[in-house]
Amino acid sequence: MSIIIETKKLTKKFGDFVANSKIDIQVEKQEIKCIVGENGAGKSTLMNMLYGVYKPTSGMILLNGKEIVMNSPTDAIRNGIGMVHQHFKLVPSLTVYENILLGSEITKRGLIDRREEITKVKKLIEQYQFQIDPMEKIQNISVGLCQQVEILKMLYRNVDILILDEPTAVLTPQEVDRLMENLKALKKQGKTIIVITHKLREVMYVSDSVTVIKSGQVIGNVKTKDTNETELAQMMVGRDVVLTVRNESGPKPREEEAYRVEGICTVNDSNHEILHNVSLYVKKGEVLGIAGVEGNGQSELIKVLTGVMTVTKGKVLLGGKDMTNAWPDKLRKFGIGIIPEDRYAQGLCKEMTIPENCIAGYFDTHGVCNKGVLKSGKMKQLCDDYIQKYDIRVSDQYGVISQLSGGNAQKVIIAREFENNPDLIIACQPTRGVDIGSIEFIHRQLLALRNAGKAVLLISSELTEIMSLSDRIVVMYKGGIIGEVDPQAASAEEIGLLMAGAGAKGGN
């Protein structure tokens, strides 16, 4: 096999910070190459150089053995290199085919030739065996399909090399499977694919070779068939990690109930009921996992339980105290710690400093605020404590949050919520977009809390996370709870069936 694209001593510096240092990678024609590494390792920087977004500080990029210089993504596309970003760049009010052809419309006598456009897009979809309706509007289709549109956009422009940046981060398990099949099919049709990811299972399943990047340097190039998940994980973090922390050895949950949700319902903005009679309870010293395909009411349930949405019916009780429709500050005061779903929307304020974020929502504890006046000394001290205790990697400890990588930002939230002695933690997608080292850390912290007799409500779209941490699992489907399972006894397939809405099993 011939090498289609390679880099030689590719280096990128931002000021004094070296994001990529002398990177040598080689991608063979018609292979699926995975680039793995922890958050902040420099994967995205590297890909952005290949796609012409960043200019390398030094080193070169060779395409089919010839050096190429790219000044913009347009140059990259002209060279046959296309990229699908993590956050899609689509126009919601336009249709699928219009988005695919955006910027290269087919015209006839100065007017857009719709019929020709639709025919071409249909052909394209058939050729690559995607399942998507070209006439549908982007705002009406799922995230998974949006991603297909992005891929089609690149394929229409005849790229040979397709770069995907964390393609599975936003997908449901079914959509992930679909994507994997699509990628394999594309490879068969002669495309070369580079995937950035940190989900090792996907790497093992889909790739031909793997490059591991750590701290801006290549630390390993391996053929997928010669390696395994554990080895890759070790390479990524440079030490042994237990890939999944298991909830096994701790004490049994106590019988006392810590938290109870009774028959809550809520409606969305357009007055549709989106939660129907959701009831659940969490005992002290127990992790209750809520599984489900995203979009089945979990987000709304989280909003209701964390005080940013109100219920229309039902009750929420924390140790007997009524918490129904309580404000977030009251919830926290009464001992509910909240790890929100989207850390940069609800959990942290990127443009504010770490000390400020460390006290957000908790002005009354740790003596950081006296009669409304903030004690900056105390705040800094608290921030230092958190950084040390939770191993938060910072370059400027009193600087703004946006300097932190995803995992470290998440640790700031974990520190803030755990250090205020909660009776219950509502943890939503606690490890989404977080590197492996941090995932393990966060999982251990959650279990430590459980073993100390606290209650944990875990809501996650990562089934393995739910299965390995929970004492009990309830599954949500279409705004209601469809069933409860015992993670020890049930298999992933059984839970998967419930998630897909097939027959409730074992109601209690």
Place this chain on the structure above:
Amino acid sequence: MTKKKSDYIGPKVLNTLLPVGLAFLIGGIIILCIGENPLEAYRIMLGKSLFTAKGFLNTLHYASPLLLTGLAIAITFKANLFNMGVEGQLLVGGFFAGIAGASLDLTSPVMQKVVCMLVGIGCGVLFALIPALLRAFFHVDEMVVTLMLNYAMIKVLEYLSSGPFREAGSGYVCTPVIHESAMFQRLGIGNSRLTMFFFLAFAILLIMTFIFKKTKLGMEITAIGKNPDFAEATGMRVRRKIIILMCISGALAGLAGAGHMMSEKFKYTLGFSGTTGLGWDGMLIALLGRHNPIGVLLAAIFYSALKTGADNINMYTSVPKEIVGVLQGLIILFLAVQFLDERFGLRERFARRMSRKEEA
């Protein structure tokens, strides 16, 4: 390594000075067309009001209400709110402070002043409360409401001052002159007009700076401005804070009106707040001062110097004083353009430019 914000102060200052410089440049061309020497005109305009002791103290005097109106707008901007009603709040505050000052006659002059100012503040707050409640409970855009209410209030006050509260013996529309006990006396420093009101306004500037930098309220307001979702989810009660903030803004505007009444005008006339209006000037000052307390202080003094300088220019040259209005308009126009990207320092920008050239 992320750079600290303070490293990038260069472009920020330049982004403020460039519009002013460009406005003066174009203003200069206009002055040339009139047939005067622009440098001479500017020297007369700013020289007297900034570089003579008496002139400077007068400048400070006229800067006092501007300081407060500038601050009133700057603080709401922090929370991504836009109180465009500072002018109306200032007028209503000034009007009723004047009525109180004329109709009440307390024995203690200190009490008289305090009561007048409280009336002004109260009226400003009440008037600001309307858009605040509409915004907080009904999601009505506060920018539109505050803007339109200005005109409503101007008309209401026009009616009140020419009807029920009109001074009978006066040949033009005005309210009775306030009692002497309600007037801020000139301090007599360097024969200037400076009164205690300036120091009061300055003290309030310091207090507001403290509130915004050092208190829970200040941090919450910053959070609301930067990320409302975050503020809501961490229990900062966004709705309540919006109301509080609009009330503070209204209070500052009302106090500016009361102070202007008690230190300069002494009675309400239809031209109480001057042409362009102290509230509208405040908007320019907040913009020019980049919503930062020290910036507001400097911008208020600069703008006040322009205004007092306008009289000098009228007196000593054939350039009409309206040139200041032209300058003001030009400054706003150019302020709307962001000349330099503020994310990078000047040195880095220069280095980038150089490396780009080398590559080319």
